[in-house]
Amino acid sequence: MAGYILRRLLQAIPVLLGTTFLIYFMVFAMPGDPVVALFGDKTPPPQVLEAVRERYNLDKPFIVQYLLFLGGIFRGDFGVSFSGEPVSDILARTFPVTLQLAAIATVFLAVGGILIGLISGLRKGGIFDASALVVSLILISLPIFVVAFTAQYIFGVQLGWFRTTVGSGAPIQDLILPAMVLATGSFAQIVRLTRASVIETDGQDFVRTAASKGLSRRRIVPVHILRNSLIPVVTYIAVDFGVLMVGATVTEGIFNVPGVGRTLYQAIIRGEGPTVVSFVTVMVLIYLIVNLLVDLLYAVLDPRIRYVK
Amino acid sequence: MSSNTRSTQQHYVAPVEETPLVAIDAVKAEGKPSNLWRDAWADVRRRPMFWISAAIILLVVVVALFPGLFTQVPPNNDCQLSNSNAGPAPGHPLGFTKQGCDIYSRIIHGTSTSLSVGLIVTVLVAVLGILFGAFAGFYGGWVDSVLSRLGDIFFSIPYILAAVVVMSVLSKYASIWTIALAIGIFAWPATARVLRAEILRVKNSDFVMAATALGVSRFRILLRHVLPNSIAPVIVITTISLASAIVAEATLSFLGVGLPSSIMSWGNDISQAQRDLRTAPQTLILPSIALSVTVLSFIMLGEVVRDALDPKARARR
Numbered sequence: 001m002a003g004y005i006l007r008r009l010l011q012a013i014p015v016l017l018g019t020t021f022l023i024y025f026m027v028f029a030m031p032g033d034p035v036v037a038l039f040g041d042k043t044p045p046p047q048v049l050e051a052v053r054e055r056y057n058l059d060k061p062f063i064v065q066y067l068l069f070l071g072g073i074f075r076g077d078f079g080v081s082f083s084g085e086p087v088s089d090i091l092a093r094t095f096p097v098t099l100q101l102a103a104i105a106t107v108f109l110a111v112g113g114i115l116i117g118l119i120s121g122l123r124k125g126g127i128f129d130a131s132a133l134v135v136s137l138i139l140i141s142l143p144i145f146v147v148a149f150t151a152q153y154i155f156g157v158q159l160g161w162f163r164t165t166v167g168s169g170a171p172i173q174d175l176i177l178p179a180m181v182l183a184t185g186s187f188a189q190i191v192r193l194t195r196a197s198v199i200e201t202d203g204q205d206f207v208r209t210a211a212s213k214g215l216s217r218r219r220i221v222p223v224h225i226l227r228n229s230l231i232p233v234v235t236y237i238a239v240d241f242g243v244l245m246v247g248a249t250v251t252e253g254i255f256n257v258p259g260v261g262r263t264l265y266q267a268i269i270r271g272e273g274p275t276v277v278s279f280v281t282v283m284v285l286i287y288l289i290v291n292l293l294v295d296l297l298y299a300v301l302d303p304r305i306r307y308v309k
Numbered sequence: 310m311s312s313n314t315r316s317t318q319q320h321y322v323a324p325v326e327e328t329p330l331v332a333i334d335a336v337k338a339e340g341k342p343s344n345l346w347r348d349a350w351a352d353v354r355r356r357p358m359f360w361i362s363a364a365i366i367l368l369v370v371v372v373a374l375f376p377g378l379f380t381q382v383p384p385n386n387d388c389q390l391s392n393s394n395a396g397p398a399p400g401h402p403l404g405f406t407k408q409g410c411d412i413y414s415r416i417i418h419g420t421s422t423s424l425s426v427g428l429i430v431t432v433l434v435a436v437l438g439i440l441f442g443a444f445a446g447f448y449g450g451w452v453d454s455v456l457s458r459l460g461d462i463f464f465s466i467p468y469i470l471a472a473v474v475v476m477s478v479l480s481k482y483a484s485i486w487t488i489a490l491a492i493g494i495f496a497w498p499a500t501a502r503v504l505r506a507e508i509l510r511v512k513n514s515d516f517v518m519a520a521t522a523l524g525v526s527r528f529r530i531l532l533r534h535v536l537p538n539s540i541a542p543v544i545v546i547t548t549i550s551l552a553s554a555i556v557a558e559a560t561l562s563f564l565g566v567g568l569p570s571s572i573m574s575w576g577n578d579i580s581q582a583q584r585d586l587r588t589a590p591q592t593l594i595l596p597s598i599a600l601s602v603t604v605l606s607f608i609m610l611g612e613v614v615r616d617a618l619d620p621k622a623r624a625r626r
Binding site: 011014015018019022023026137138140141142143144145146149150152153157243247249250253254264265276280283284287288291 | 458459461462463465466467469470471473474475478552556559560563564579583586587590593594597600601602604605608609612
């Protein structure tokens with residue numbers, strides 16, 4: 001087990017270096033001078049420009065900038081945004097919101113997706129199964145911003161059940177609608193995965209044994225079928241948690257959720273290179289750590305995995 | 310044989326016509342040989358979902374190639390602000406956008422944009438994915454390590470975020486080609502992974518060993534024997550990546566880092582309509598429907614093809 005963890009950790013290092021370098025490189029190539037842009041339509045004296053460049057290491061060659069940035073990350077220092085706020089402070093403020101949003105979305109996914117997948121799998125080929133397939137195909141096809149606007153229009157504007165924008169300091173129930181929208185992207189996958197897994201388990205010998213022992217279906221389904229079907233589903237949901245956290249940019253933008261995604265998007269639009277890099281780096285870090293944890297969780301849940309390379 | 314039978318026991322021996330041997334002998338050897346592609350086609354042909362999606366895709370392709378067949382109204386030059394966000398009028402069945410342009414005409418003329426981006430990304434993803442996946446899977450060793458880690462790097466950056474950064478870099482040159490490049494550069498690792506896994510499975514087959522024994526060169530084995538036998542999952546994932554690329558283009562245009570507003574695109578129209586969601590929802594919803602139906606038809610096709618090419622999935626159905 002320790003060897004497995006060590007190997008996975010070592011594998012993560014080149015990926016992390018590569019991703020940060022790639023992102024840093026792309027942002028470095030961004031057109032326009034962010035320092036000049038910072039002053040808007042005013043023309044600052046060259047000494048001021050020089051001072052700002054020096055402060056943000058923009059006067060140094062690219063590779064030095066990257067190494068300075070990388071060194072900062074290891075010390076937990078993600079740099080300073082152009083508005084002068086440390087990026088770590090912005091993260092501390094916005095990350096809990098994104099975490100909440102992703103957590104609520106995951107609850108929707110887990111409860112709804114597994115339930116519908118279970119029923120579909122148990123009644124394979126029935127009307128419920130067929131309609132679940134059609135609905136899940138439609139949900140996969142709808143771009144997230146279409147879902148977001150439709151939900152905003154129907155539930156926010158027409159029915160008035162939810163507020164259409166969240167804003168800062170909003171109560172947690174305002175996150176329900178954005179979380180549902182966020183969940184639609186992966187919902188279909190969970191349903192299908194559960195369905196396939198349930199169908200496979202339902203055909204296993206131990207299920208037949210349980211039935212021939214005279215156990216009622218009401219006991220077989222939750223205890224024998226569901227529990228044994230959940231390993232791949234739980235893994236997928238865990239991976240998806242990472243995807244939901246980093247993939248909330250559009251949803252957070254439309255619903256004005258003050259999370260990491262919206263902040264990142266605003267930084268991109270303003271051309272705040274270092275801030276973008278910091279945020280994307282943090283997101284990739286989160287994503288890699290979540291994936292690593294999932295791999296380890298999988299190895300715990302299913303001991304067969306550890307021995308396969 | 311006689312050692313296992315007691316001399317007293319009479320054994321019933323069925324006449325050969327009644328044994329399963331008859332059925333085996335009855336298989337016509339001179340009939341068309343069955344293979345994966347023929348089976349898949351036979352399976353696909355029977356499914357209504359295939360014909361529905363194929364019909365929609367055909368329609369979308371015709372609309373993209375010949376928009377003039379469907380509308381005579383120019384999408385850009387005929388806009389009058391007095392018609393801003395107005396409802397349907399004679400000759401303008403779907404009403405007008407905020408700028409007073411004909412919505413129907415803009416949807417028709419925007420089709421080719423979505424489809425071109427989708428196609429270019431798909432070709433790019435297929436080429437990169439096949440190159441990386443095939444070499445990594447077939448040659449293994451350090452080639453595999455280098456290519457797979459490289460793929461991991463591109464894979465672990467969420468590709469919408471990456472495309473946003475690339476498009477900001479290339480904002481001066483924003484066009485159908487650059488947006489396709491921005492999406493494709495980060496979308497190929499999924500294809501490469503699928504192909505690599507499949508090649509790892511296929512390369513240990515007996516026919517590969519037979520080819521090696523016959524002295525066929527490694528590269529030729531890869532090209533002629535391994536690749537054709539492991540391409541099926543790539544075709545499935547490629548159909549679906551076409552749909553994802555269309556969505557990605559719309560999302561980028563929606564975020565404001567996609568195509569310039571001079572290029573007609575569903576994503577641009579949706580983006581421009583978002584502020585009028587309360588007052589004129591149809592300006593947002595109509596292009597969204599066009600987008601979703603197109604994407605849906607490609608995803609449905611992908612589904613059908615996946616079921617047909619994966620015998621395991623067929624058994625589960």
